[in-house]
Structure formats: structure tokens, C-alpha cells
Amino acid sequence: MSVVFSDAARRELEAVLSRYPDKEAAILPALYLAQREFGYLSDDAIVVVADLLGFTPARIEGVATFYTMYNRKPVGKYHLQICRNLSCSLLGAEHLIEHVSKKLGIRPGKTTPDGKFTLSEVECLGSCGTAPVLQLNDDYHEDLTEEKIDALLDRLP
Amino acid sequence: METVLTTHFANEQYRHVDTYLQFGGYEALRKALSTPKERIVDEVKKANLRGRGGAGFPAGVKWGFLPKDLSRPRVLVVNADEGEPGTFKDRQIMARAPHLLLEGIAIASYAMTIHLCYIYIRGEFVREAKILEEAVAEAYAKGFLGKNLLGSGFDLDVTVHRGAGAYICGEETSLINSLEGKRGWPRIKPPFPASVGAFGLPTIVNNVETIADVPWIVANGGEKFASLGVEKNGGTRLIGVSGPVNRPGVYELSAGVLLREVIYTHAGGLKDGKALKAVIPGGSSTPVLRPGEIDVTFDIESMGKIGTMPGSGGVIVIAEGTCMVRALSVLMKFYAHESCGQCTPCREGTGWLAKVVGRIENGQGREGDLELVLDVCDNMMGRTICPLADAAVMPAQSFIWKFREEFDRHIRDQKCPFGNKF
Numbered sequence: 001m002s003v004v005f006s007d008a009a010r011r012e013l014e015a016v017l018s019r020y021p022d023k024e025a026a027i028l029p030a031l032y033l034a035q036r037e038f039g040y041l042s043d044d045a046i047v048v049v050a051d052l053l054g055f056t057p058a059r060i061e062g063v064a065t066f067y068t069m070y071n072r073k074p075v076g077k078y079h080l081q082i083c084r085n086l087s088c089s090l091l092g093a094e095h096l097i098e099h100v101s102k103k104l105g106i107r108p109g110k111t112t113p114d115g116k117f118t119l120s121e122v123e124c125l126g127s128c129g130t131a132p133v134l135q136l137n138d139d140y141h142e143d144l145t146e147e148k149i150d151a152l153l154d155r156l157p
Numbered sequence: 158m159e160t161v162l163t164t165h166f167a168n169e170q171y172r173h174v175d176t177y178l179q180f181g182g183y184e185a186l187r188k189a190l191s192t193p194k195e196r197i198v199d200e201v202k203k204a205n206l207r208g209r210g211g212a213g214f215p216a217g218v219k220w221g222f223l224p225k226d227l228s229r230p231r232v233l234v235v236n237a238d239e240g241e242p243g244t245f246k247d248r249q250i251m252a253r254a255p256h257l258l259l260e261g262i263a264i265a266s267y268a269m270t271i272h273l274c275y276i277y278i279r280g281e282f283v284r285e286a287k288i289l290e291e292a293v294a295e296a297y298a299k300g301f302l303g304k305n306l307l308g309s310g311f312d313l314d315v316t317v318h319r320g321a322g323a324y325i326c327g328e329e330t331s332l333i334n335s336l337e338g339k340r341g342w343p344r345i346k347p348p349f350p351a352s353v354g355a356f357g358l359p360t361i362v363n364n365v366e367t368i369a370d371v372p373w374i375v376a377n378g379g380e381k382f383a384s385l386g387v388e389k390n391g392g393t394r395l396i397g398v399s400g401p402v403n404r405p406g407v408y409e410l411s412a413g414v415l416l417r418e419v420i421y422t423h424a425g426g427l428k429d430g431k432a433l434k435a436v437i438p439g440g441s442s443t444p445v446l447r448p449g450e451i452d453v454t455f456d457i458e459s460m461g462k463i464g465t466m467p468g469s470g471g472v473i474v475i476a477e478g479t480c481m482v483r484a485l486s487v488l489m490k491f492y493a494h495e496s497c498g499q500c501t502p503c504r505e506g507t508g509w510l511a512k513v514v515g516r517i518e519n520g521q522g523r524e525g526d527l528e529l530v531l532d533v534c535d536n537m538m539g540r541t542i543c544p545l546a547d548a549a550v551m552p553a554q555s556f557i558w559k560f561r562e563e564f565d566r567h568i569r570d571q572k573c574p575f576g577n578k579f
Contacts, residue, residue, distance in 0.1 A: 019316040021356050027338035028321055066340040066497075068322030069280045085242045086441060086487050087399035087473055089579055123324065123491050124242040124441075125281055128399035128471065129406040138283040 003044045005052065009037050013052065023053045027063050031070055040071040068122070076111045076118035078156055081135040084121040087128035096132055097121060099146050103153065117153075159385060161373040161393050162366070163409040166253045172288055174295040177256040183301055185372035189264040190309040192375070197268035201371065203379030205391030207412075210236055210327070210364030211440060211469040213390075213457045220269055222351035223359050232360040233271045234336065234350075235262060235368055237278040237285075238320055238327040241440035242491060243471025246395035246407050247365035251278070251285040254369070255292035259315065261371035263301060266313050269361060273314055277332050280321040289317050324495040328543045329362040331497065342499045343543035366395055386412030390456035394467075398424040400474035401431065410455070412467075417451045419472055427476050435475040435560070439468025441488050442548030444555035445475075465555075480575035481560040482567050485552060486511070486518045492549035503546035506537040510553055518577065522568030527557055 005013070016029045030049045031041065038045045041064050043057075050057040064070045082088075082097050097119075101107055104117050111118040127133045130142035134149075141152060170176040177183070189197055202217030223231055235258070239247040250258055262274050278286050293315055296302040304312050318336055320326050326335045330344035333355045354360020370392060374382045383391030390412040396419055397407045403425030410419065416438060420426065427433060433448045438455075444465040446453075453459050455467045475484060493511035498504045513530050516522055534554050537546040557564055567573055 019314070024338035025336060025356070028319070028335065031321070032319065062340055063338065066323065067280070067320070070321055084487070085491055086437075086484060087243055089487050090400045090473075090475065090479065090484075092579070094578065123494060124240060124244075126239045126245050126248050126279065128243050128245045128473070129397055131399055131405070135281060140284070 003038050003042070003048055005033070005037060005048060009033050024055075026053060027055070027060065028067075031060070031064055035070060040074045042072075074111075074115075077116050079118045079120065079135075079137055080153075081120045081122040081125075082108075083123070083125045083127075083131070083133050083135075085124040087124075088131040088133060091131045093132040096134075096144055096146065096149060100149060100153075103150070116156075158393075158411065160409050161382070161385070162250060162254065162257065162369055162395060163407075166249065171253060172255050172292060174256055174292070174299055174301075177254075181376075182256055183260055183307075185376040186260050186263050186267075186301065187307055189267055189375050190307055190311065194268045194270065197264065197375060200374055200379035201268075204370075204374045204382035205379075205386065205389060206367060206370055206374065206382065207390055207457060208364055209366035209370075209394060209470070211241060211442070211466075213466070213468075216363060216367050219351070219363070220265070220361060222349065223269055223361065224352070227270055230273060230358055231269065231271045232355045232358050233262065233266050233269065233274040234329075234332065234355055234360055234362045235274065235276040235365055236327060236329065236332060236362055237276050237282070237365045238332060239282075239365070239469075240279055240324040240327050241442065241469045241471055242488070243397065243399055243437060243440045243473040244469040245397045245399070246470060248282060248285055249395070249407050250365050250369050251282070251289055255289050256296065257372060258289075258365055258369045259292055259296050259302065261368035262315060263306060263313060264371050264375055265361075265363070265368055267306070267309075267311050271361070272312050275316050275318045275336055275355070277318050277320060277326070277336055279326075280319050286317055286319055293317060323497075324491075325497045325543070325545055328545065331543065332362065333360065340497070342497050343545075345542055387454065387456045387459075389458050394455070394470055396423075396455065396470045396472060398472045398474065400472075401428045401476045402426065402474050403428055412456050413454045413459075415451075416446075416453050416455055416472070419455065420451065420474060424472075424474070427474065431476040431478070433474065434477045434479055435481065435484075437471070437473040437475070437552070439466050440471035441473065441491070442544075442551055443468040444551050445559060447559055478575070479579060480518070480573055480577075481556055481563050482514065482518045482573065483575065483577070483579060485556040486514045488552050489514045489549065492545065496545060496549075500541040500543075500546070502537045502540045503549075506533050506546060507549050509533050510549060514553070517564060517567050518573055520567070520570075520572040520577075522564075522571070524568065526568060527561070527564055530557065 165171040207213040326341040331341040335341040350360040489511040493507040
């Protein structure tokens with residue numbers, strides 16, 4: 001199945017390209033655009049980015065696989081990324097991860113069968129003063145407790 | 158105490174240019190644009206402004222590394238990749254006072270004859286990147302960025318560039334490679350970025366807070382900034398306190414504040430009246446301190462004398478009843494995860510540290526394990542292209558040296574006395 005950038009995404013990519021001295025520097029922004037357009041970075045998405053910028057798919061794949069925020073596999077509608085680093089752990093992150101894991105019925109790294117939730121353990125999110133913290137898709141949720149997480153998950157459509 | 162950065166942090170409108178202007182915003186830029194460039198660099202030197210990203214390199218000295226020859230364009234890269242565990246201060250600057258950062262960028266760029274700036278912000282800071290981009294648009298609209306700043310004839314373009322999840326990209330040469338569209342592998346130095354940096358051009362990389370300090374330095378003078386701190390470490394710094402304390406958060410304090418005061422006066426001491434067991438002073442890569450060592454001032458020289466660093470200002474407080482082996486295991490997993498893989502001592506070493514410390518925590522420690530860990534540390538420290546290996550070694554060594562009997566007990570009893578949890 002082939003995927004194609006929308007006109008809007010193409011225009012965004014053009015605007016991005018104008019900010020850098022060469023096309024190579026547009027690789028990270030282009031990967032974000034592709035991930036937004038196609039839901040995740042499939043093999044086809046990698047080829048689209050490669051063709052748009054004039055690099056080999058292998059080159060683009062090399063970049064995409066280095067960074068944690070590029071998803072080479074689909075993620076659920078809601079990607080729950082819970083920090084497991086020191087400050088969050090000291091304030092109960094391990095218990096929260098266990099709690100969410102039990103509630104959703106999946107281990108960290110997995111997606112619920114209905115495709116709604118993906119649960120990931122992540123490293124320091126840079127919000128240690130309001131630990132424990134999770135990132136739900138783009139948004140930070142801070143000062144977490146089991147109750148707060150339950151309320152958050154239960155109200156997600 | 159005089160504040161340089163946080164004065165208007167509580168004002169939610171301060172991120173908008175109109176409010177920023179009301180409180181004297183961009184006046185320092187106006188002043189700078191009619192000041193000889195060397196004077197500005199001089200003030201930053203007088204300010205004893207040490208880099209706030211963790212390494213503490215004097216900013217004015219770094220600025221002086223650019224070649225005198227202006228034939229090749231230069232680049233300013235602002236390191237907003239805040240990823241050091243325990244550190245959460247740059248996020249506050251970008252979310253609450255983005256124009257302070259932009260004004261600092263404009264002044265620094267003018268002083269160094271730089272017309273191109275990239276703010277490399279960690280990918281997870283989606284909200285902060287949006288706020289920054291809005292501020293950049295506002296600044297362009299009002300002529301504080303773009304062509305002919307405030308009619309001075311000086312041009313400057315600023316672009317917000319998002320990272321995509323990699324702690325290593327906080328290292329300046331890794332960041333440059335990532336900016337260029339590559340895997341975030343650090344580069345061998347020399348050449349230093351000031352000679353060969355982003356896109357092969359002379360580049361200065363500075364932390365967000367370092368740059369954000371510049372407007373105040375220009376407005377009030379380097380000496381005044383220096384006087385807010387101590388002899389070789391001028392100014393205030395943003396210190397973040399996390400862990401089981403009553404008032405976690407970011408505090409703007411003198412660079413010479415006492416660590417004890419940070420924990421007990423500003424952060425309100427430990428929750429439930431618990432005793433202090435250990436404290437990491439400057440982000441996870443800095444050697445841990447015991448309770449008897451907290452009567453040290455936060456500056457680089459004083460902390461250096463007791464074998465640690467104020468680093469990125471991330472104070473992580475550890476209470477009695479916390480398993481130090483488990484705490485170290487969390488950190489070792491982190492460095493193993495974040496190693497870029499380029500250098501064998503780091504790629505293999507961080508893996509072994511995580512594996513062995515993890516085994517010890519799980520009651521499967523063996524006699525000789527601690528000697529093995531310390532031996533691996535020796536084979537990592539100072540033997541790699543970038544300091545990530547050192548960053549993993551410093552907690553490993555300091556935790557084992559200072560809490561040795563706890564590690565010995567895990568191995569001897571073949572179990573974690575704290576029940577494998579925090």
C-alpha cells in the first residue's frame with residue numbers, strides 16, 4: 001500500500017527546507033511530518049521521506065531508528081509514556097506502571113488488542129519537580145497518583 | 158535576593174511579547190545593538206558566567222573561540238535538549254519567559270556576529286516548542302528578530318528545531334550531528350564546534366539558561382551579575398529539587414548557596430520528617446553525597462573539592478529507607494539505554510553496569526561483582542569520544558564507594574533487604 005504526502009504536508013516541508021542550508025537537516029522534521037501524516041513510520045513512509053529529500057531509504061531508516069519518538073511500528077490511539085527514571089521512581093513510578101499495566105491488561109511495550117492504548121516506560125521527561133510524570137501522546141500529566149491516572153484513562157474516548 | 162530569570166515566572170502573560178515589553182523586555186537588546194561587540198563579550202567574561210548545561214565552561218571564553226575571520230558564516234545553537242535526570246529548569250524558562258531566551262539569543266548573536274541560530278529542543282517538549290515558536294513569530298513581527306533588528310542593520314534568523322528522543326543529543330557535537338539530520342553520534346574533539354560545527358561552520362553551542370542570563374548582564378553589567386554568586390562562579394542559577402521533599406520545584410538562588418539550605422530551607426526538607434540518606438547534587442551524572450557532605454556551597458570549585466559537581470543543578474534527594482542498589486540500577490539502565498553505541502567501552506560498559514547492578518538488586522549478586530563493576534568503570538572513564546561513559550561511571554563508583562556495605566549485603570544475603578522496591 002503506497003502512502004503520499006498531502007499538499008498541506010508538502011507545503012510544510014517546503015517551509016521547513018527554507019530554514020536550513022541543506023536538505024539533510026530537514027530529515028528529522030520530515031520524519032515528524034510523515035509520522036503525523038501516516039500514523040507511524042512504515043517502510044513505505046520511510047521511502048516517501050527518502051524520495052522527497054533525495055536520500056536512500058537506508059539512510060532515512062538509520063535516522064528513524066536512532067530516536068525513541070519515531071515509531072516504526074503502529075502505536076495505539078493513546079500512547080502512555082510513563083517515566084521510570086530516578087526522581088519519578090523515588091515517588092512511586094514503578095507502582096504506577098504496574099497499576100496501569102494491570103488495568104489495561106498489557107505489559108510495558110505492548111498495545112491493547114483494540115488498538116486504544118500503548119504502554120511504554122520512558123526515561124527522564126524533564127519534569128522531575130512534579131514527579132511522577134507521564135506523557136500521553138504530546139501532553140505531559142504530572143503529580144500523578146493512581147486515582148489521577150484512573151480518572152485520566154477512564155475519560156479518554 | 159535579586160532575581161535574574163524568575164522575576165516574572167508567575168505571570169502567565171509574560172510569554173507574550175506585549176507583556177514582556179511592559180516589564181522592560183528587549184531594552185537590553187536595544188542597548189546592546191549600540192554597544193561595541195567586544196564590550197558585550199567583555200561583560201559576559203566579567204560576569205563569570207559558567208555554562209549552565211552541566212559542564213560549567215566559562216561562556217565568555219567560549220564565545221572568544223570563534224575565528225576572527227568573518228568570511229564564513231557562524232551559527233549559534235541553543236541547547237534546549239534538557240535530558241539530564243533530575244533537571245527541569247530550562248523547560249521553565251522556555252515555557253514562562255521565552256522572550257528572555259530570544260533576547261539573549263539576539264544579543265549573543267550580535268556580539269559574535271552570528272546571523273543564524275537554531276534552538277534544538279528535545280522532542281518531548283512539544284508544548285514548550287509551540288510556545289517558543291509563537292514567541293519567535295511575535296519577535297519577528299516586532300522586529301526583534303529577522304532583518305535589520307531595531308533598525309540596526311543586523312540580521313538574525315532563528316529556527317526552533319525539535320529533537321526526537323535521545324539523551325545523548327544534549328552533548329554538543331551529538332546535537333550538531335542531529336541538527337544536521339544524522340544519528341546523534343558525538344564527534345571527536347578537536348576540532349571543536351567553534352572551528353567546525355553545524356554544517357561545517359564555526360558554531361557556538363550554549364545552554365538555554367546561559368543565554369537567558371545575557372540580557373540582565375548587558376542591562377546591569379557583568380560585575381553586578383558576578384557579585385550575585387561567588388568568586389569563580391558568578392550570578393544566580395536555577396536549581397531544581399526533586400525526590401521526597403516537601404516543596405519540589407525550581408528555585409533561583411545564588412551560585413554560592415549552601416546545599417543544605419537548598420534542601421531544607423527552600424525545598425522544605427524531607428517529607429514525613431524522614432532523615433536524609435543521600436543526595437545527588439547536579440543531575441544523575443554527578444557523584445552522590447552523604448548527609449555529612451551537604452554543608453558545601455553550590456559553586457563549581459567548592460563542589461569540586463569534595464569530588465562532585467553542581468552540574469545541571471538537578472538536586473535529587475534520597476530518604477532513609479531507600480535502597481541505594483535499586484536507585485543505582487535505575488540509573489544504570491538509563492545510561493545503557495541512552496548510549497549511542499559508537500564507542501565500545503561505553504556501548505559494552507553501560508550494558509555490563511546495568512546487567513551486573515541489576516543482578517545484585519535481584520538477589521543474584523556474586524562475589525567479585527563489585528570489583529568487576531569498578532573494573533568496568535576504569536575501562537570506560539576517559540576512554541570514549543564523549544562523556545556519557547563518564548556520566549554512567551560517576552554514579553556507579555560513588556554509590557559503591559559511599560554505600561559499600563549495602564551492596565555487600567545484597568550479595569551476601571542474596572536478596573534486597575528493602576524488598577525490591579522503593
